[in-house]
Amino acid sequence: MVQRVLPTDEAADLLALVREIADEQLLPQVDEAEAAHRFPREVFTMLGRTGLLSLSYPEEQGGGGQPAEVYLQVVEEVARAWMSVAVGVSVHALTCFPLATFGTPEQQERWLPGMLSGEQLGAYCLSEPQAGSDVAAIRTRAVRDGDDYVLTGGKAWISHAGHADFYTTFARTSDQGGRGLSCFLVPADAEGLTFAEPERKMGLHSDTVGEVLFDEVRLEGSRLIGQQGQGMAIALAALDSGRLGIAAAATGLAQRALEVASAYAGEREQFGRPIAENQGLAFLIADMAAAVGSARATYLHGARLKDAGLPHTQEASIAKLVATDAAMKVTTDAVQVLGGYGYTTDFPVERFMREAKVTQIFEGTNQIQRLVISRQVLAQHR
Missing domain, CATH: 1.20.140.10 (Butyryl-CoA Dehydrogenase, subunit A, domain 3)
Incomplete structure (x- = not known):
């Protein structure tokens, strides 16, 4: 048992609950699921309903209001039982960050409750085949068309590809290098959004990873998160x-x-x-x-x-x-x-x-x- 110093009795109770969930619900199925390359969507639903997918966000936004010190120890306990699920928990928190931090009150009221309730799962679309470490080299483009944006391009190495309910996506809105990127919230049912076959990886087999493809995906302008050209700052902060x-x-x-x-x-x-x-x-x-x-x-x-x-x-x-x-x-x-x-x-x-x-x-x-x-x-x- 890991000896922990936690800031409150509530935090100690939370970690005890997470350890119980990990031991009783995650450990018994991890070997079979990883061997079968099975994406455990039902596990994320369970964690969401327990409140474990939104711990790091303020209560007024629908989150758990826990400090990072506590939230990250929860992630550690989940990883101790099932690494793929812990990575998914971290990825989901990452996908919510741009809207929760840079979104307008109207955007947050419209979309954040579903994202933080655990009923929805997110994917973070930043990397591309030729733009991994070099974020400024992103080629996926978002072109303004009236009040809408039209996205064309592809993202690579995306966790939850094909399983997520929304895709926090970074695309180029100008040719000004890092200053030309913008952030968008793309729904999973958007027309023109498709997915390649999952990557065949050496590990984390329950963390489905693949390419996300945008073929003239039309988004209403309200799905731009932050200001146009603010995408690099948002991505780095996240x-x-x-x-x-x-x-x-x-x-x-x-x-x-x-x-x-x-x-x-x-x-x-x-x-x-x-x-x-x-x-x-x-x-x-x-x-x-x-x-x-x-x-x-x-x-x-x-x-x-x-x-x-x-x-x-x-x-x-x-x-x-x-x-x-x-x-x-x-x-x-x-x-x-x-x-x-x-x-x-x-x-x-x-x-x-x-x-x-x-x-x-x-x-x-x-x-x-x-x-x-x-x-x-x-x-x-x-």
Whole structure:
């Protein structure tokens, strides 16, 4: 059991509820669902009705009113049971951010209740085949036609593609590079919106990812979120929150790998004693625990800065970098602890290792995080 310091008794009760849901409803089905590549829409509906998809948004908007410090620990607990679902929770929160933060009161009143109720699930359409880390290279275009916009282009690597109820989409409204992007809220039933076959990934098989295609999708002008040309600022602001979410999820994945490995080490006997009594292996588990603790500390530091209303771009990137590298190391070491069994699908650690790899890639690769961090640090000395 992870020892946590939480700000209120309500938060402690919430985390206890999430742990109960994770243990009783998520863990029993995760192995089968991942093996079958099944998208667990009913799980997201259940989490939404429980209020877990809108925790980080204010109560007056229909959210749970929880600080980031609490919300991210909820994400960690979900990831400890089912990484694909935790990624989906983080993605959904990301899709709501532009409307909740930059939308007009009229837009928020019209669309936000459904988005935050849990009855709807969102997708975040930013990346493109030629515009992953380089957001300014986005080619999907939105052309003004009277009071409407017409979107043409395609997005790549989109979680929930084909399953979402709305698509928070960034498109080019002018050729001014990063200043030429705008944000739109696209409904799933929009004419001309289609989806390619899901990507065949090495892990996170219950997190359906694919291309989202826009073939002259007509949107009413009221679906522009923020000002025209404000899309880059909106996307970057949202990514700070998204990176903290992925850091928390990666920490939960690493925590589960540590639990499985340490339990196995205490039970598995060689030469007449548990393998945990071998110092070489015990030190390996100690390093795994240190990596998990470090990851948790970095994302909580970023969360507390966010809750205090302080800049946290650098800390969000640090958390994403540290936590995802830790997840890769810890899950790899968990396979090592289990030896040959760890390399089989009879135990979950091989799945954990496959799931950890992509955390170093999405929400900005860890090379991009190093770029963000270095720029933030060096800017302080100019």
